[in-house]
Amino acid sequence: MPKPQAKKNKIGRNDPCWCGSGRKYKDCHAPVDQAQRAELLRLRQAQDTLIPKIMEAAESVPERFPPAFAQFWNEEYGPEQMSELDDLEERGAERFLTWFAFDFAPAGESTLITQLIQAADADGFEVDAFEQRLLPTWAAVRLRPYLVEEVRKGSGLLVRDLLDEQRYAVNDTAAAKRMEPGEIMVGHLVPVGGKAMLTPAEEVDPPYGREISDSPTYYLAGAAAQITGDTAEKLLEFVGLHLEDLRRSRPEATWDDLIEQRSYVLNHFVMALPQEYDPTIVDRVVLQTRIALQTTGASLVGLVGRGSEPEGDQPRDTTATPEDEEAE
Numbered sequence: 018m019p020k021p022q023a024k025k026n027k028i029g030r031n032d033p034c035w036c037g038s039g040r041k042y043k044d045c046h047a048p049v050d051q052a053q054r055a056e057l058l059r060l061r062q063a064q065d066t067l068i069p070k071i072m073e074a075a076e077s078v079p080e081r082f083p084p085a086f087a088q089f090w091n092e093e094y095g096p097e098q099m100s101e102l103d104d105l106e107e108r109g110a111e112r113f114l115t116w117f118a119f120d121f122a123p124a125g126e127s128t129l130i131t132q133l134i135q136a137a138d139a140d141g142f143e144v145d146a147f148e149q150r151l152l153p154t155w156a157a158v159r160l161r162p163y164l165v166e167e168v169r170k171g172s173g174l175l176v177r178d179l180l181d182e183q184r185y186a187v188n189d190t191a192a193a194k195r196m197e198p199g200e201i202m203v204g205h206l207v208p209v210g211g212k213a214m215l216t217p218a219e220e221v222d223p224p225y226g227r228e229i230s231d232s233p234t235y236y237l238a239g240a241a242a243q244i245t246g247d248t249a250e251k252l253l254e255f256v257g258l259h260l261e262d263l264r265r266s267r268p269e270a271t272w273d274d275l276i277e278q279r280s281y282v283l284n285h286f287v288m289a290l291p292q293e294y295d296p297t298i299v300d301r302v303v304l305q306t307r308i309a310l311q312t313t314g315a316s317l318v319g320l321v322g323r324g325s326e327p328e329g330d331q332p333r334d335t336t337a338t339p340e341d342e343e344a345e
């Protein structure tokens with residue numbers, strides 16, 4: 018859990034400084050802390066402006082689309098259907114472009130994000146100083162499945178990665194309105210800030226104001242798919258079959274390796290889901306994958322944390338309105 022109590026510790030300007038110097042806060046660390054907060058705010062703003070620039074860059078290389086479409090949409094749609102994708106699949110065009118930018122890497126080539134990092138260094142991709150600091154920290158971001166554990170209306174979400182069980186605080190008020198605890202979000206979480214990203218303004222111990230968290234805040238980049246929590250077990254079984262298949266050529270392959278090489282299979286699972294949860298259809302999807310890959314699912318034993326069980330039957334969000342774009 019992050020530290021929600023930080024706010025309560027807010028120091029008054031005339032209180033003794035948190036560093037123990039004995040001086041008033043305003044005469045000691047207040048300016049340093051203020052500079053750090055301003056820097057963090059600028060980084061968050063940079064996140065807001067950088068994501069559209071990445072999407073624009075993705076749209077500008079349609080010649081790379083055909084193999085990417087085949088992977089992400091499992092050969093079901095082609096690039097000529099780009100304009101219809103939002104009707105065919107919930108926010109399909111934006112979800113495709115996000116995956117295309119962060120994950121797609123044709124043989125021998127790097128992802129678009131990695132290319133943009135190089136281009137930004139060579140002034141070939143226009144970014145400001147804060148965007149330029151953020152971009153390299155996003156190179157390893159990939160499409161992953163997250164279980165929503167907690168929704169903080171008006172502020173964000175606490176989510177858990179279904180594959181490695183890591184927890185993230187996601188600062189996204191729109192997602193907080195849309196998502197319910199227990200649902201699954203298949204999307205891209207980009208880190209912003211955290212002490213590691215801030216310029217040390219002064220070498221003291223502790224080096225930063227204690228209101229600034231150690232760990233970065235995460236934002237949802239582009240569009241995410243939203244699916245019901247009752248699919249969690251089948252989703253893990255499905256990606257487990259793909260991991261088993263990958264391990265035929267790379268016996269030591271991990272979830273991270275699978276995501277690095279085949280994160281698009283998560284979208285195949287999302288595509289196969291019916292509007293209303295139907296266990297027989299979900300079972301069939303898993304069975305077909307097992308047959309297609311000729312895997313048994315045996316490798317799943319011991320791989321999947323027991324903590325990932327869905328909490329009973331979660332109906333689809335019936336309160337969805339046309340504004341809730343990602344609610345299917």
Ligand SMILES: [Zn+2]
Nearest residue numbers: 034036045046
């Ligand atoms: Zn101080």
